[in-house]
Amino acid sequence: xxxxxxxxxxxxxxxxxxxxxxxxxxxxxxxxxxxxxxxxxxxxxxxxxxxxxxxxxxxxxxxxxxxxxxxxxxxxxxxxxxxxxxxxxxxxxxxxxxxxxxxxxxxxxxxxxxxxxxxxxxxxxxxxxxxxxxxxxxxxxxxxxxxxxxxxxxxxxxxxxxxxxxxxxxxxxxxxxx
Amino acid sequence: xxxxxxxxxxxxxxxxxxxxxxxxxxxxxxxxxxxxxxxxxxxxxxxxxxxxxxxxxxxxxxxxxxxxxxxxxxxxxxxxxxxxxxxxxxxxxxxxxxxxxxxxxxxxxxxxxxxxxxxxxxxxxxxxxxxxxxxxxxxxxxxxxxxxxxxxxxxxxxxxxxxxxxxxxxxxxxxxxxxxxxxxxxxxxxxxxxxxxxxxxxxxxxxxxxxxxxxxxxxxxxxxxxxxxxxxxxxxxxxxxxxxxxxxxxxxxxxxxxxxxxxxxxxxxxxxxxxxxxxxxxxxxxxxxxxxxxxxxxxxxxxxxxxxxxxxx
Numbered sequence: 207x208x209x210x211x212x213x214x215x216x217x218x219x220x221x222x223x224x225x226x227x228x229x230x231x232x233x234x235x236x237x238x239x240x241x242x243x244x245x246x247x248x249x250x251x252x253x254x255x256x257x258x259x260x261x262x263x264x265x266x267x268x269x270x271x272x273x274x275x276x277x278x279x280x281x282x283x284x285x286x287x288x289x290x291x292x293x294x295x296x297x298x299x300x301x302x303x304x305x306x307x308x309x310x311x312x313x314x315x316x317x318x319x320x321x322x323x324x325x326x327x328x329x330x331x332x333x334x335x336x337x338x339x340x341x342x343x344x345x346x347x348x349x350x351x352x353x354x355x356x357x358x359x360x361x362x363x364x365x366x367x368x369x370x371x372x373x374x375x376x377x378x379x380x381x382x383x384x
Numbered sequence: 385x386x387x388x389x390x391x392x393x394x395x396x397x398x399x400x401x402x403x404x405x406x407x408x409x410x411x412x413x414x415x416x417x418x419x420x421x422x423x424x425x426x427x428x429x430x431x432x433x434x435x436x437x438x439x440x441x442x443x444x445x446x447x448x449x450x451x452x453x454x455x456x457x458x459x460x461x462x463x464x465x466x467x468x469x470x471x472x473x474x475x476x477x478x479x480x481x482x483x484x485x486x487x488x489x490x491x492x493x494x495x496x497x498x499x500x501x502x503x504x505x506x507x508x509x510x511x512x513x514x515x516x517x518x519x520x521x522x523x524x525x526x527x528x529x530x531x532x533x534x535x536x537x538x539x540x541x542x543x544x545x546x547x548x549x550x551x552x553x554x555x556x557x558x559x560x561x562x563x564x565x566x567x568x569x570x571x572x573x574x575x576x577x578x579x580x581x582x583x584x585x586x587x588x589x590x591x592x593x594x595x596x597x598x599x600x601x602x603x604x605x606x607x608x609x610x611x612x613x614x615x616x617x618x619x620x621x622x623x624x625x626x627x628x629x630x631x632x633x634x635x636x637x638x639x640x641x642x643x644x645x646x647x648x649x650x651x652x653x654x655x656x657x658x659x660x661x662x663x664x665x666x667x668x669x670x671x672x673x674x675x676x677x678x679x680x681x682x683x684x685x686x687x688x689x690x691x692x693x694x695x696x697x
Contacts, residue, residue, distance in 0.1 A: 274555050276484035277473040294473050297466025299405035300484050306558035306695045312405070316467030371695045373622070374557055 208267075208351040209285035209323055210358050211338065212367065212381040213260050217345035220245055220258040224337035224346070228262075231324060231336035235314050240321040241337055257384075260337065260346065263288060263309040263321035264370065264378030271301035271310065279317075285350065286379065287325050292317045306374045323348075351379075404691045409464035411683040414549040415578070416457035417491075418571055418679065420450040421546035422579015424498060426596075428539040432532060439595070441587035444505045449582070450498040458491065483555045487548040493541045497534060500527055546575035549683075553690060561628035561686070561693035564617060570610040571683075577603035578679035581653075581672035593668055597657040600675065604654040611646065628693035637689045645685060649678015 220243045228234060228241050241262035248255045269288045271280045279294035280301050290301075295317035302310045302318060313319035324335035329348075333339065338346040349356025354363075358381070367381045426442045436443045465471055475492070479485040504527055506513045515521050527534060550571030553562035580600040587593045618629035631637045653671035660666045 270557055273481045274484065276477070276479060276482045276488060277470075278477045278479055279473070293470060295467050296470050296473050297468070298464070298484060299466070300482070300556075302405045303691065304556045304558050308694075312466045316465075316469075318466070374695055 207285040207353075208379065209265065209287055209325075209329070210349070210351045210379040210381065211262075211323070211335070212347040212358050212361050212365075212383055214343075214345040214347075214361075214365075214383040215257050215259055216383065217343045218243075218258045218260055219343055220260075221342060223340050223342055224260050227336040227340040228321070228324075231327065232322070234319075238311055238313070238319070240309075240319065259382055260341075261307070261309075261370070262337070262380065263323075264307055264376065264380040265321075265323060267377035267379065268375060270304040270306070270374075270376060274300045274304045276300065283325060284330075285323075285325070287323045288320075289322055289325065290318055290320065306371055306376065307378075404688075406464065406687055406691065408684070409460040411680075411687040413457040413460045413464075414552075414571065414683045414687070415680045416453040416460070418546050418549050418575025418683075419578045419582060419676075420453040420457070420498065421494070421542040421549075421572075422576040423447055423450050423453075423582055424494065424501070424538055424579075425542040425546070425576060426579060426583060427501065428535040428542060431535040432539065439592055440508075440589065441592055442583045442596070444508045446579075446583045446586050447498060447501045447505070448509060449586075451495070451502055454491065454495045454498055458495070483548055483551045487545075487552060490541055490544050490548060493537070494545050497538050497541070500534070501538070504528060504531075543572065546572040549575065553686065556690075558695065559628075559690045559693050560622075560624040560695070561618075561631065562690040563625075564614055566610055566614045566617065567686075570607065570614065573603055573607045573610060574679050574682060577607060578676050581675035581679075584672040585669060585676075594661060597660055597668075597671070600672075601654050601657050601661075604650050604675070608646070608650055624693070624695050627696070628689075631689045631692060636692075637685055640681070641685050641689075645678050645682045648674055649681060650675075653678070 222243055225239050225241055225243065229239055232240065234240055241260060244259045244261055246257045248257070265286060265288050267286060269282070272282060272288060276298060277294050277296055279291045281289060281291065283289040297312060297316045297318060299312065302312065310318050310320045323329060328335055334348050338348045347357040347361045349358040351359055353359060361383065362381060365383045367383050369378045369381055372378070423446045427447045430436060430439045430443050462468060462471060474485065474488045477485065478489060504524065515524065547568045550567035550569070554565055554567040557563045577600055580596045580603060584593050584596045584600065587596070615629050615632070618625040632641050653674040656666050656671040660668060660671070
């Protein structure tokens, strides 16, 4: 089982509903967020292109954060998700420095926090992650890459996609449809 | 052609400033750890070689500051943690993939030995020192009997400690400036050089000072070569590495690094030490103090600049 997510950059309007849904679902402290919107405007006026992406932890297959964690708090969990064990984390910050996607942050309580793909609170109960389920343009797809019938496998078969900085060697599990 | 990119609205105002996760604690600790490793390396080396008489400061006096350096360094590390109550988790796991993990274990070997080393030489500082209990005399005799074995352990682990301070950084591929394997040898050389400088500062014997000045010149030479080599490597690498090097070649860290670290912290003290060896009258304190300043600044600059370097996407 390999959980993955695909975000359609052609359909995303950058409304930030995914950000708010995640904050609500996961009790993310005020001012912090586990997912965020990036808008890239590319070109010279009047030939401009815009790409909007909903970004979060890439749940990498070769995760630098897991590799450098001195206590094993950052670990691979079910379906290849990368999670943090709260009471094993010493808050040293090595994983924050090691993440090329800047997806982690120190929670005010001390441990390091990040996107969990809503694994325990939603996915294991058969629901989609909060961000996916609220998206008003339905631009996000979630599922198991090993299951050819999962929404994410289906859409990746049909559409062109990219991952962020694949040259960092992290094998990310967050795909962007282009 | 891509002429203009505007990236806006990451919309995590509380997180982006936090990505500069390491402040003064880590570079200070890396400096103190490297310095302690340098001093202990020379103490162990000259004990193994049987040259304690010729190098009284290196073997017997200078190691007295190492427990202080290590404890202050460890305390800085502790202050740096965000989840301090769980720091003991470091010592319930050994993760060979994580430099921070085996660094923590290396400290658990080096720190006790540094205390034992001081205890064995305590009469050098307090000539009338007497241990209060018999078992302390027995322990004293035990460690004296196994001094050479302990010196070998210390020699190896002080090298690991000096090296690990650099490898800690080089393990992070997300920060291109740190992501070079040269950083391990470079920090080790710098640590040994600052160790030699500290010994020169504390030494009362002219011959010993000159011996360590000679060692220091050699180490500074290696260090300067490694620094140039590091930038050559960056410039021959990918765009992110070229931009990381750009922080030092025209970017914000150019003056602090090339003036204060490379010129005043390495080249100038090396010249002063050469002049001293050529029997010119140079106040001997200046060169080692500059080396120590350069070593401290070097770690601050690498720690801060590294966090400013990143992948582009």
